[in-house]
Amino acid sequence: MNTRFFLLTLCVLVVVFFTNTASTPPARTLDVYWVDVEGGAATLLVTPAGESVLIDTGNPGGRDAQRIYQVATEVAGLKQIDHLIVTHFHIDHYGGAAELAKKMPIKRIYDKGIPQTLREDAEFASRIAPYRQIQAERITLKPGTQIKLKALPKRVAKLALWCLGLDQKFADKADPQANTANCDAATDKPVDTSDNANSTVFMMEFGSFRFFDGGDLTWNVEKTLVCPDNLPGEVDVFQVNHHGLDQSNNPVLVKALLPTVAVINNGTRKGCGPDTFTALQNTPSIQAIYQLHKNLREDGATINTQPEKIANMEENCAANYVKLSVEADGEKYTLSIPATKHQQVFTTKK
Template sequence: MSGRLWSGVVAVLLVVAPLDSAGMLEIYFIDVEGGQATLIATPGGETMLVDAGYAGRGMFQSKAGDLRDARDAQRIAATARDAGVKRIDYLLVTHFHQDHDGGVPELAQLIPIGTFIDHGTIPEEAEKTVAGALEAFAAYSAVRGRGRHLEPRPGDRLPLKGVDAVVVSSGGATIARSLPAAGEPNRRCSPSELAAAESVENPRSTGLLLQFGRFRFLDLGDLTGRPLYNLVCPSNHIGPVDVYLVAHHGGRDAADSATLTAFRPRAAILNNGAVKGGDPEMFTLLRSVPTTEVWQLHRAERRDAANFPDDQIANLDESTAHGIKVTAYRDGSFLVRNARTGLVRSFPAR
């Protein structure tokens, strides 16, 4: 794997957004093979990483060890170098599963981390649904203890410069009041939520609505079950967003039509892996919304996969580690770039 994950010739569709480098928000969706690692560089000069992928060679059973084998930490560090990032000011760990917190101990040896943000602790019963979760949390917690720690509640704002970052879910709770420009009844609500495939930690995910001017980005981690339902039913507490990182890697338990009706994303990003996430139910739902353009970190390899066009897929197999980058502007316009092809799609201000 090349360390230069974002190089390549750029092909541009439509009209490129304003070239104001001092006033843009950059979001890097890093390939960690079906985990999450999302690097955010704000116009205020600060950085936040949401999750850090797996430990070691990238499996749930992997443990931190030789940094040469730290697949995801090395990919994150390479992306940070390409972005000119020398420090992670804030690390938000959405929840305590190994595909989200596993890479933290190794990453902390590669790049300084200032403040850790999470929902605090992990219930002991989490081990029954995901083996190794408690051990991974202990390793993460040891690193967290060496820095500043924030434990925000729904409705709290994170102290990120240049953007408005509102926590919309955490620890199983969600915001009680609708955000501005939201609150309308959601006619697509079912009588009850889709059941969460993993019922302990995923529904406790810390979700974030990040706004820069008129641009809005939503990242809910692996939020599923009742908390995901509560964000959009019976009323839409979030409102329309420009970019939505699809919950739970595009798993079937996040494929509730009420969410897309509420969020109405112009671009949806799937941080799926070749054999993880990107379930057929989610593909079917996303295809039912013609106003949403879908981008995948990986082509899904299952037989019943209905992948989107290759131009919108960063990795066609597991031999590469390309990412997807969003560059957003204050007026609400933004670009989506596929690092594999160099293709750039421009979205004008609404």
Template sequence: MALARLFLVLFALLAALPGRAAPAPTPPARPLTVYFFDVGQGDAALIVSPTGKTVLIDGGPPEADEALVPRLRQLLREPIDLVIMTHPHLDHLGGLAKIIQGVGAKRFMDPGFDHPSEAYRKLLDVVGQKVGQVMTPTPNPSAPETLLSVGLGEGVTLTILWPRTPRDAFLDDTRSDVNANSIVTKLTYGKTAFLFTGDAEPETEAFLLTRPIDFTSTVLKVAHHGGKHSSTAPFLAAVKPQAAVISCGARNDYGHPTPEALERLGKAGARIFRTDLQGEVLAVSNGTTVTLTAQKGRSAPVVVTGQTTGPVAKGPMPSGTSGSVGSTRGKVVPANGKLPASSTKGMRYVSLKGSEVFHSEDCRTLERAKTQERTVYKDRASAMRERRPAKDCDP
């Protein structure tokens, strides 16, 4: 297979162990910086850790690359350490191919949710050629209950909250399953934290709230460009954002941000920043406070105080699971990323027309795409000759 799939655990540090007391945070000297770029209608944010580790979360729409590639070149001297594509929609992945070609990336992570669009397939080709490691947020098979974290140096940690397949099945029957399975991450530094939600849907928020996670975050990257369904009151009550950044295009066709989302954010007490009105938004954390500065307008920098006191995970993730875990999705894949041969005997594999991936025949993606033309392979080896394994069922 062209893309080497590596478990996140290869480079990740495990999240805080249950029961361990958090050390008292001391104000670190070097700052953690987050750039929320002005990419029009879409998302792109760059994290630069105190030690210079870099994470890009999304790459804006296709038309954003003209400005974004030079902007990233200005900020970075080396390839990006990790590129996270929250979900395969064009307003999040459109600029990524040019960024990976023009700036470079050492690792690439996507949610593993199959969405065979032309743009996504083209991006995966570029990733296959240019990026050393490709990963999905799969829990470590030896500790499936533990949240995965990426250490960025000097106590800065990026924890992946969602998705967690195959431990928990992808959300389905939502308003948009592609949005609902966005990668959701929490970045922590001392008492400050940032929550990145992609285009998470209300179902994502409700599901996450059932988990023993501390969502408290100083800065919230508002879900779905301030769409009216996401950023529910219960979720905001758990996040308690001091500041909220909305990434959207000026006079966009979607009416983003919506009055409903703005009202809920205001009621939650968040200072609101908008890339459509204020251009690029810069957020700098010293581990105690976060200073937010907008590129446009005359507003002075806003300083908000971090209020996070402990680890992201409040305890071990509960075992047992929602009834929606199908037989294929519930399995734990061993560390080599493949199932033992015995468990795949007699299984057939199916590829949908126009897709470069194949699924196991009981995959729920196939159920949902009942009317689409398909190719059936009688064994895995023949499927592998023509396609690569889909990331949702990981056949």
């Protein structure tokens, strides 16, 4: 009797073990989607906990909000945007927010504080009004602000997303890396007085993986970010500043970041400038450059990455997105263009 009871108990335990093992879902990846908003910006992050962070929202007019909504709901399976970040107050970055808010809930909005006026935009007061009226919790960013994200399981790498700086002020780093050699050769351009220069800069870490999003930060301020000390440090993936325009992407910044992958959220005739492209090509650490669009300007023949790394080849395009997936341990990541079935795997630096 005792033997039969023991065997029965053992069978039950085996069944329970395998049932629990089979029902345990695999650890999710950290996913980043660069949504095609035709030379604006809309970068959607989805954490392994299923939490969403949208950095910028493209232009008003319906198209960009609809594209973000489709990627968020149909591809990423989201029902809401948990955190919306606006890097600065140019309409190609905040313009789609109000329209997106009518399509799906936005829980929290982070920005650097809405100004009353903008010297480069005479219509700013009327243009910003719909963004002001979005019903959501509002958080004003400061250098060093960390976005509070849901905790992840122990078997998943640690995740952190924080504001490195804004309005040309940056958070101090405990152990900054001296950048003397690069800084000595750095040059300046005429001072940029637009809100581009005041862009919010974000860093994300997932285990050893690091991602940099500098909004539309411009040349001289990029220099202060890495000179005399390299505050960001090296990264794996660099969202190329300001859509790849030559007002930005100071080589001293690119050399300080030493990215493995660069992603340009350009349009058919906006961004992907010749100087920027040269700076990327001349950075030995960069193994791959991705573009949301083929550059169709007259100079485009020589200023494009490999065709397989361009999401949209034609002017009237299907709005294909570029996707980044980082493995749960943070040690490998994949860049892909799902519409064309292209993908390439990379290993994080550390």
